[in-house]
Amino acid sequence: MSFRNITADELLKHIAIISIIMMIGTSTSDLLKNIFNLALPSYVGAMFIAIIFNNLNIRFNIVKINRNLIDIIGITSLNIFLSMALFTSLIVFKAMGKDYDAAVMVSGMCGSGLGATTNAMLNMGEVSERHGYTPNPYLIVTLTGAFLIDIFQMPIIITAINIFK
Structure with a gap:
């Protein structure tokens, strides 16, 4: 993993994307719980939304994602x-x-x-x-x-x- 070419703006953009996906995913888990009485941990909804976003992003190139930076954020968070x-x-x-x-x-x-x-x-x-x-x-x-x-x-x-x- 390389830290070169990672700017503060890029870091904040990626953290914002991850945060929005987590927020939508948590809301999705809550919605499934309320509508179908299906109890899922909040992170399951976030993972589901992340998979959908990733596939749509690969197909339509919505946002440029730096996979190296995502790995750094994930390892740091873990x-x-x-x-x-x-x-x-x-x-x-x-x-x-x-x-x-x-x-x-x-x-x-x-x-x-x-x-x-x-x-x-x-x-x-x-x-x-x-x-x-x-x-x-x-x-x-x-x-x-x-x-x-x-x-x-x-x-x-x-x-x-x-x-x-």
């Missing part, structure tokens, strides 16, 4: 996911008490690692929907994710701005 999964399952789950509350908190931590407290809440909601609700993780993750991080984040950002200006 490595981030695997390191986060290992850290949460081997360290955080044990540190939180190795019980159901710990499992729900780990799902919340994975969500936070993927973006924000909103993702954490969605992850915990999925686990709770399938295996039962428990209040403790919702209290802990929202407090740490929304409240405490915001308290510490602003001084760090302001300090960094002042140091590097």
